[in-house]
Amino acid sequence: QVSGYLDDCTCDVETIDRFNNYRLFPRLQKLLESDYFRYYKVNLKRPCPFWNDINQCGRRDCAVKPCQSDEVPDGIKSASYKYSEVANNLIEECEQAERLGAVDESLSEETQKAVLQWTKHDDSSDSFCEADDIQSPDAEYVDLLLNPERYTGYKGPDAWKIWNVIYEENCFKPQTIKRPLNPLASSQGKSEGLCVEKRAFYRLISGLHASINVHLSARYLLQETWLEKKWGHNITEFQQRFDGILTEGEGPRRLKNLYFLYLIELRALSKVVPFFERPDFQLFTGNKVQDAENKMLLLEILHEIKSFPLHFDENSFFAGDKKEANKLKEDFRLHFRNISRIMDCVGCFKCRLWGKLQIQGLGTALKILFSEKLIANMPESGPSYEFHLTRQEIVSLFNAFGRISTSVKELENFRNLLQNIH
Numbered sequence: 265q266v267s268g269y270l271d272d273c274t275c276d277v278e279t280i281d282r283f284n285n286y287r288l289f290p291r292l293q294k295l296l297e298s299d300y301f302r303y304y305k306v307n308l309k310r311p312c313p314f315w316n317d318i319n320q321c322g323r324r325d326c327a328v329k330p331c332q333s334d335e336v337p338d339g340i341k342s343a344s345y346k347y348s349e350v351a352n353n354l355i356e357e358c359e360q361a362e363r364l365g366a367v368d369e370s371l372s373e374e375t376q377k378a379v380l381q382w383t384k385h386d387d388s389s390d391s392f393c394e395a396d397d398i399q400s401p402d403a404e405y406v407d408l409l410l411n412p413e414r415y416t417g418y419k420g421p422d423a424w425k426i427w428n429v430i431y432e433e434n435c436f437k438p439q440t441i442k443r444p445l446n447p448l449a450s451s452q453g454k455s456e457g458l459c460v461e462k463r464a465f466y467r468l469i470s471g472l473h474a475s476i477n478v479h480l481s482a483r484y485l486l487q488e489t490w491l492e493k494k495w496g497h498n499i500t501e502f503q504q505r506f507d508g509i510l511t512e513g514e515g516p517r518r519l520k521n522l523y524f525l526y527l528i529e530l531r532a533l534s535k536v537v538p539f540f541e542r543p544d545f546q547l548f549t550g551n552k553v554q555d556a557e558n559k560m561l562l563l564e565i566l567h568e569i570k571s572f573p574l575h576f577d578e579n580s581f582f583a584g585d586k587k588e589a590n591k592l593k594e595d596f597r598l599h600f601r602n603i604s605r606i607m608d609c610v611g612c613f614k615c616r617l618w619g620k621l622q623i624q625g626l627g628t629a630l631k632i633l634f635s636e637k638l639i640a641n642m643p644e645s646g647p648s649y650e651f652h653l654t655r656q657e658i659v660s661l662f663n664a665f666g667r668i669s670t671s672v673k674e675l676e677n678f679r680n681l682l683q684n685i686h
């Protein structure tokens with residue numbers, strides 16, 4: 265039932281569907297299968313900072329299988345030798361390696377100077393996420409292709425508790441709203457009366473929630489025998505979450521928020537193109553030929569994204585009075601950081617992995633959209649050396665967008681399945 269124009273922007277669902285499903289989705293999938301994007305380093309053992317009665321009941325479908333150390337290409341694991349020898353002698357420089365995504369070892373003198381500059385400009389106050397300590401011995405590489413996001417059986421009170429905290433504690437909201445135990449049940453009118461930024465914050469979270477539920481409905485555990493498991497579309501599950509009548513109008517609203525999230529991440533990607541266009545930027549894994557091909561594919565995708573005609577205009581955010589706007593932006597950031605910490609409280613490891621990845625990806629998108637450096641120093645004409653993203657940020661940004669893109673594609677699949685029933 266979702267069609268037509270979306271609120272708070274000038275775009276319509278049909279244009280997004282066509283653009284995503286036929287032009288973007290197939291190429292993006294190919295990119296995400298590459299070594300650079302499939303290995304994500306994550307610490308799944310960080311303790312929950314908010315409460316300690318986490319129910320890790322060892323559901324098998326929740327298990328995450330980390331990579332053996334020989335599975336991950338050396339180029340991804342060891343950051344240091346991507347730099348010149350001189351640079352390697354400086355500890356500072358080594359830390360840079362992860363952050364830059366990867367840089368050719370044959371750096372010109374000029375670039376080396378720039379590298380030093382970047383350190384000075386690294387400013388974690390830009391960050392929307394609490395960074396995982398990926399240097400920790402507990403952090404491990406995970407192969408995202410071997411640990412797909414799908415139905416795990418993690419639902420009910422444990423899962424509601426997480427979503428409740430996210431919605432109720434962390435979303436800007438009018439004070440009068442009661443707390444529903446089950447956020448799926450009632451959230452009507454929740455975002456009314458809020459300014460555009462706070463409404464946007466709520467819509468991003470709701471969109472993420474919707475996207476995750478689309479995935480769980482599309483990769484549902486349909487059948488289990490001792491021989492094999494069968495995963496696929498469960499229309500009943502989908503309808504329970506999104507049908508206009510069954511959800512009293514909430515479902516279509518949630519799906520509109522999914523499209524809103526799509527537009528926000530799409531806009532961030534279009535804005536950060538010059539960073540990826542820098543000649544010294546590589547998707548470094550150590551395999552020269554493959555790395556070059558991947559960069560070409562990446563740029564092709566980014567140029568396609570840039571050509572999208574109905575980009576969201578983030579300038580409507582945090583406009584207004586400068587002091588007010590800055591305060592609001594800081595609030596926005598703190599709330600979002602808090603949500604990234606809540607991910608450590610998710611009981612199901614598979615869900616925790618994808619939750620962390622998607623929150624970090626969205627956080628990276630917000631960092632791009634609201635970075636002053638990017639605005640001030642990255643005109644369409646040339647790359648800025650003050651703005652950078654770590655490999656972790658790059659991997660999460662594209663994988664998070666890949667999830668939302670997959671959700672939009674899955675909506676088409678569900679639409680077709682539902683048509684066949686009627």
Ligand SMILES: *[C@@H]1O[C@H](CO)[C@@H](O)[C@H](O)[C@H]1NC(C)=O
Pocket residue numbers: 484485486487498499500501502504
């Ligand atoms: C689909 O999901 C519903 C719950 O929404 C469940 O009751 C049903 O058993 C599922 N169908 C299959 C084939 O697993």
Ligand SMILES: *[C@@H]1O[C@H](CO)[C@@H](O)[C@H](O)[C@H]1NC(C)=O
Pocket residue numbers: 314429433434598599602
């Ligand atoms: C962060 O989350 C915790 C736990 O829900 C809450 O107590 C705290 O007030 C939150 N802080 C912000 C800034 O949202």
